[in-house]
Amino acid sequence: MTRRLTSSLSHRSSSSDNPKRKLDENGVENLLLPKMKRHEVSAESSSGSESTRLQIFVRMMSGGKTTVIHADKNDTVEQLHHRIELKTKIPAKEQRVIYKGKQLQLEHSLSYYSIEQDSSLHLLGRMQSTEHPVAWRTVDDIMYAVSRMLRGDWFVSVNNINDILVTFFDTMPKKATCEYLEIFLNSSVPAALVMLFASPLETNKSCAKSSIKLFFDSCIDLPDHQQRCFLPVVLEFFRLLRKVCPRNKLYVSCRNTLGSVLESVYSSGESRSCLLSIGDEIFPCVRELAKLMVKQLVDDDDDSGPPSSCDVQKVSSFWLPLRYSIQNQAETFTLIAFPLQNNVQGKLYHIFEKLLNAMGKGMSRLESILARRGAVSAKCSHYLAILKIVSSMSELYQGGKERVARLLSSRKASFGALVLKFAKRGDDDDHQWIFEYKEATTFESRRHLAMLLFPDVEEEEEDYEEMHEMLIDRSNLLAESFEYITEASSEELHGRLFMEFKNEEATGPGVLREWFYLLCQEIFNPQNTLFTRSADDFRRFSPNPASEVDPLHLDYFEFTGRVIALALMHKVQVGVLFDRVFFLQLTGKKIGLEDIKNTDRIMYNSCKQILEMDPECFDSDAGLGLTFVSETEVLGKRETKELLKDGKSIAVNSKNREQYVNLLIKHRFATSVSEQVNQFSQGFSDILADTACFFERLYVEDFDCMLGGGDNLISIDDWKAHTEYNGFKKTDRIIGWFWKILKKMTEGERRSVLFFWTSTRFIPVEGFRGLSSKLYIYRLHEAKDHLPTSHTCFYRLCLPKYPKIGLMEKRLRLIAQDHVSSSFGQW
Known part of the structure; x- marks a missing residue:
């Protein structure tokens, strides 16, 4: 253990201090003093008479230097310590004053120790022990x-x-x-x-x-x-x-x-x-920085940009601890409303209002820019971060969230544009707050945020070591695809897929798109008993409760989850839609009566009738005679399941009929297919860990557009507007023939031609501009009666220069047949 002086000031101070030195106007020299009354540390005491005034010589034990202190006999030793501190800058707590070999105690007066005029005292530092x-x-x-x-x-x-x-x-x-x-x-x-x-x-x-x-x-x-x-x-x-x-x-x-x-x-x-205890102290920082941010936001000068990333980060670094302090300081936190309390939470409300109004002006200006230029300026890159802070502040006040929601809903276009432009992969935690205002988002922004959850797949890269290679026989498409996908690890599937059909030369993204489409047609084929088709929409499917007839059905559901996730990750529209109840199960949400309306219209109408019947009629002898059981037919066999314990003996009446309907819906659309849905989710999560988060970010209509593509009829004008030519001019006679023939085709034939051209039968909801590239028509320098060919990877259709429109129409109608449209694709 080392014994030492706590402050070397005590033995290094100099008597050269000027005794007439005054405090500056800010009292700077008092910074080292504890809080005390000013009259207690006055350099000149005015309380005593001339006969009690003392001049004392305080000698430093180290160095032998002496300083002069003026005091009064009635002063306490504690007051003497503070006078010494003013002259020597040695903190009072570091001092020991010795007189005639005795240490002076703080509570006694100088007269108690008989200290007289011109007495000499010794100043020592306090001795302490320390491990440092x-x-x-x-x-x-x-x-x-x-x-x-x-x-x-x-x-x-x-x-x-x-x-x-x-x-x-x-x-x-x-x-x-x-x-x-x-x-x-x-x-x-x-x-x-x-x-x-x-x-x-x-x-x-x-x-x-x-x-x-x-x-x-x-x-x-x-x-x-x-x-x-x-x-x-x-x-x-x-x-x-x-x-x-x-x-x-x-x-x-x-x-x-x-x-x-x-x-x-x-x-x-x-x-x-x-x-928890420093909220009051850091609040001024939030106020100062927010004031600067508001000024930048409302400034209309285009040359002075909005707050920088650094500015926003500074506000956030103080705001999050301040919010924590406010919400956790009290045993029970409550939202406050106007008129406001005079505390930090109340003062913060004015900052919230100013930031909210400033963001309103900024987003209004942004919408004007969007209308003129059609793009968001890079100067607005930190608007989302500011909105996140404003949203977080709103949680402290009654009606705060609603005010932010009204602002964002009124500026839906600019809000959506900001998300599309500046929400990036890798900062996912910053995106979750956006879905508190889901009604204010656009489909494009929701799709963008959902896709950020997937690993990034760069089609341009040629790193073959990172590819998962598949060689598939078209005649055994489902079984071989199942083997390749189920045996691969999640890490292998996170990279690129390299797809090739046996005995075919074509490879590349176009072949991969074709494989996804054809495979999904097989998986969702009702003959395979995995999924059932909606009666109202032939493209919409839900899990089949009777899928257990296939011993491997749960493995196939897990496989399907992987395939669907991979199709989404590679941005391929496979033309398949999910039933609303299936989508809700994937989000973990409860299924209600209105959710089954388009899934099982007969059951919906029956349940509606049960709930809407007159109570007296329902409970009379003319009632329906229902009990808490569910009767279903599976593969021609009638099955009965009790919805409650002893459900066969519990009659349904007007008081418990709502419970009956809820249990009936739960059994039919959740319990009966829970294993299938769980396995699908497991497969999906092999590609995307947070499956529920992905589906929660979307509406069912969004998922339809992402997986199935747009359901509008193909517009020939939109098709033409996004097509360019090589070897032809758009004014050439043969190009005119081409579009004329397409206009005469049926919708199905047009989609077959599109599939032959791009391996895509369903275009994005935005139309042809949503494709990853423009389409191209190249001139084929071969015999003038040959069939067209295509390079689906690059969206290229190659046409000979046909001599007559009739011959050209025959060739195009041939490739428009479903069994032919996938036979001519090349890399």
Whole structure:
């Protein structure tokens, strides 16, 4: 154990201090003092008579230097300690005053010890034991250097203090960071450095600025787990600098450092408890930064951009800890409404209103830009981050969420454009708040956010080592595809798929699109008993409760989940739609009566009738005679299931009929196919881990468009507008013939031609502009009676220069046949 002086100031102070030195107008020299009444530390006591005035010589035990103190016999020893502090800059808690070999106790007066005029007292530092002697020594060295500079010692330079700070950080052990910083704080080093910065001498100010910034920089460079220990010290610097120089760049630097440390503390859940008591102290930071952000948002000058990423991040770094403090400080948190309370939550409401109004103006301006240019300016890249902060603030106030929802709904176009332009893969946590305002989003923005959950597949890359290769026989498409997909690991399927049909030369994305389409036609073929087709829409399917006739049916549902996820990941429209109840099961939502309307219209009408019957009639002898059982027919066999225990003996009446209907729907559309849905979800999650999150981000209509494509008739004009030519001109006679023939075809024939051309039978909901590329018609320099060919990967249709329109029509109608349209594709 080492015994030592806690402050070397006690043995290094100089009697050269000018006893006539005055406090500056800000009382800067009082920064090191504890809170106390000013009259208690006055350099000249006016309370005593001339006969009780004393002049005392206080001698430092180390160095032999002496300073003169004026006091009164009736003053307490505690008051004497504070007078000594004013003259020597030695904190009172670090002092021991000795007279005639005895230590003077704080509560006694000077007269109690018979201290007379011109008495000599000795000043000692308090002796303490410590397990961190290096920390104490470096802290003492800093305090000594500051003391010398405050007394005008020109031999002390900025390098002296900076070198000591570097040593402090270099010797600070990782496991004792908090203990070292506690020594730093308890020794009043922050106050001493700020006092030095407030000095009228430019040399002192420059030295202090350099040292304080060095401390901040060293703090930021440390790992997060060490950085969190700096919060009390940085907060102390912040308090002091805000009093002394709130408009100085050093204060701004301190505020930024505090924000960074707070962000580190907030991100560590186990360290957050220390934030509960500092809400009042960090609120001014949110107010200052938000004020700057509002000014930038409402500025109409196109040359001055909106808040930068750095500006928004600064607000967020203070806002999240402040919100945590507000919501967790009280035992029960309650939303407040206007008129507001005069606390932090109440004051924050004005910031919320100003930011909300500023964002309204900014988004209004953005919609004007969209109307003129059709694109979002890069200057608006941080609007989403600001809206996230505003949304988070709204959670503290009654009606706050509704106000944000009204703003976003009124600016749906700009909100959707911001999501499409600036929501990126990799920052998914920042996107979830958007779905609190799902009604204000557009289909394009919801689709974009849902697709960000998938791994990125770059079709342009030719990294064959990362590909999952498949060689499939068309005649055994389902079985061989099942084998290739189920035996692959999730990691293998996250890369690109390389697809090739046996005995065919064609490869590439076009063949992959064709494989997805043909495979889904097989999977969802009702003859395979996996899925049943909707009576109202031949493209819409749901799991078949009777699928268990196939012993491998659950494996095939898992396989189907993988295939559908892969099709979505590769942005392939396979022409298959999911029934509403199937979609709701994948989101984990409860299925209600209205949800089954288009799935089973007979059951829907029956349940509707049960719920709407007159209660008296329902309970009379003429009632329906129902009990809590479900009767279904599976593969021609009648099956009965009880919906409740002893359900056969429980009659359905007007009071429990709603329960009966709910149980009936649950059994028919959830329980009976729960295993199939679970296996499908498992397969889907092999490709996309958060399956429920994906489906929650979409409406069923969105999923229809993503997987099945648009259901509108193909527009020839839209087709022409997105087609370019090579070897032909759009004014050539043969090109005119081509479009004329297409107009004469049926919808099915047109889709077959499109499939032959692109391996896509269903175009995106946006039309041809939603495809990944324009379409091309190339001239084929071969015999003029040959069939067309295609390069489906590049959306190229190759046509000979037919001599007559009749011959051209025969050739096009031949490829428009379903069994032919997939036979001529080339890489």
